[in-house]
Amino acid sequence: MNHFPEAWGRPRDDVYGAYNPLYLQTTGPKAHTQSPAVTGTSVVAVKFNGGVAIAADNLASYGSLARFTDVKRLRKFGESAIVGFSGDVSDMQYIDRLLESIDIRENYSTNGNTLNAKNLHTYLSKVLYKRRSEFNPLWNHILVAGFDEDKKPFLSSADLLGTTFSAPHLATGFGAHLAIPILRRLFPEETPLESISKDEAVAALRECIKVLWYRDARSLDKYSLAVVTEAGIEIQEDQQVEAQSWAFAEAIKGYGAQVN
Amino acid sequence: MFRNNYDNDAVTFSPQGRIFQVEYAQEAVKQGSVVVGLVNKTHAVLVGLKRNAEELSSYQKKIIEVDSHMGIAIAGLASDARVLSNFMKQQSLSSRMTYGRPLPVDRIVSQIGDRAQTNTQQYGKRPYGVGLLVAGVDESGPHLFEFQPSGMTQEMLACAIGARSQMARTYLERNLDKLESSSRDELITHGLRALKETLSQDKELTVDNTSVGVVGVAGEAGRGKIESFKLYEGQLLVPLLEALEAAEAGETKEEETMEVDS
């Protein structure tokens, strides 16, 4: 038996075979930033006449485990901007602290020059792009909701690569596949913003969150919903998906235990 | 001769708590040719008197555009002003790059103030030998700031610094209540009149020795639309100087008619 110190505490070669040191890789590229750990799923948002509505569920998953069920993924910034986070939760917490320090700095003087949602989105997309260029991305896809400098409703997204995208309604994660078709049906292209009411927007988001809860395995039926208008931010963080019906589940075939 | 022992550097207080090196730097500002700044509800205006070293040389620049929403007028060491204006340009650009937002005027002013203060508290540095008037617009409207070598910055309604600037300040104080409600063009004329007050008998404002900078909000304030900083020099000044002449002629006429009335 090998009594040299480097073998102490190691599985015995004669029982388990030679130890594969590749696992303890000390050279080569950094790998631990290349995947998220604890994650939040979709964020959905819709612009309406006079503001923006945004929703996300309260779940943080650890792989397939529903690890935390009271996580607030909609973060307020100032009096008229909301940032919705999907992706890595610890990176979200890091960005949240960045936002907090900016907010404190912005309030050193009271002269009314505040960062609006558009400024915030520009800033966050630069942060995300800088980090991806360092091969150390912040593993998030975010939506920023609020107003631009002309006081018009503003909604835009930025992802972990620093890609930005803007549209009257947006969704991240699974929502991009499951919620966007619903929103497109409800608010077809070229629908003027003026014709969408706040209630319609909120109802649409609730519908999207419900469908996501039905079909996205990493989602939760508890969710947060925020509405940004000129009057300020209303945020509700203890919403529940109502009137659930799983009757449709029986008809689903093709995966899971029942293959045919 | 009395020798002041407390004025050799910027890191020594006098027994009265004064810092002579800083006070001497303020004197350098008074050596520079005069600049005037003033604001109304919508605009901020800078006016400056340019000097040339000799008949055949060019005139020293007095007004510098920092960004489309902001400009400065300088009195004192022009090279120190260039250091500061380059810094301001960088900061302003970086704000536009990072946030997509023009840098609020008070913030850039405190930044240069803080820089100047550092030069008054460390050995081996000297205070800046320049005074600035910073004019700009942001979400809260037009602003005018005065910057001094001590690092002191103050927001003003109107201000004048440089050689013989006291005459201009007297004019501004006397007309302070007219400034706020004046129009853009009237404000420029007020600026030029204040500048004219400082001239010695044999001098006049000409298209060669005058410089005017204007920046303002366009239409409704706080909607992000601005009238970008514009520098008036050379032939562009002709209508402004004509307006100045007209205003002065109007005033003398008024005085005459008043005399007739009485």
Next chain:
Amino acid sequence: MTSIGTGYDLSNSVFSPDGRNFQVEYAVKAVENGGTAIGIRCKDGVVLAVEKIITSKLLKPGSNKRIATVDRHVGIVSAGLVPDGRHFVSRARDEASSWRGVYKGPIPISALSNRLGSYVQAYTLYSSVRPFGVTAIVGGWDSEAELAVDGQVGSGPKSGSGGKVEGAKTGGPGLYMIEPSGLYWGYYGAATGKGRQAAKAELEKLDLSSGTLSLVDGVKEAARIIYVAHEDSKDKEFELEMTWISSLDGPTKGRHEEVPKDLLEEAERAAKRALEGEDEEEDATKGNSNETERMEE
């Protein structure tokens, strides 16, 4: 100051034979010429106030703030060289922000004052720098509520280890004053600048150590004290600037904010009345009371 001119006062960080650091004493002189600044620690908050002498008619009224926000819950007012005050505030902001970086929470007022005291003291140690020409008053409110779980990302355990203790309260008002030497004390009521003697005399009358003065009354007292302290330089006009920090359930919700305009004006009116009242009392002793004028007010 007998040793002036003996050469021991020409450089910072040098002791004179009798153990004094003259440059620090001269820095104090700069403070003593500045506009009066005060702070009052009330039972449910802190008030900061400063007398701003109007040096020119051309200054924009109501701007040029002299009380700075350092973090959400902290404000600083100083007397002395204004640019030095800005340097001091900038350091305070860095300290507050670095504390948040390390501890994910707001810096306690005591800790902030301690760090600032050390910073100012360092400027008395070297001949390559000069001391700060300011005395600064640091006021703030240490949150009485528990900290949110990492900026309210989750709600945390409801009970048990790491959980909540029902009704537990800590924190409260904090008020400290830091001098050019780096020396600092905690205060019930602090005053510095030109009118500090008069202001201190008034503060002492308030019985602040009993902890009964309410924040709103504190605002009114602060305004009155600044007006009293201004009496000696009556020929100069001044502007009163006031900020406050209340408890979490008070008017500012634990934040450092400007005193609202209507309350500030009310306090100023009351201050002026109180001063005129004093004058009238003096007149009355001369047998010259003026009843009608008093009623009109």
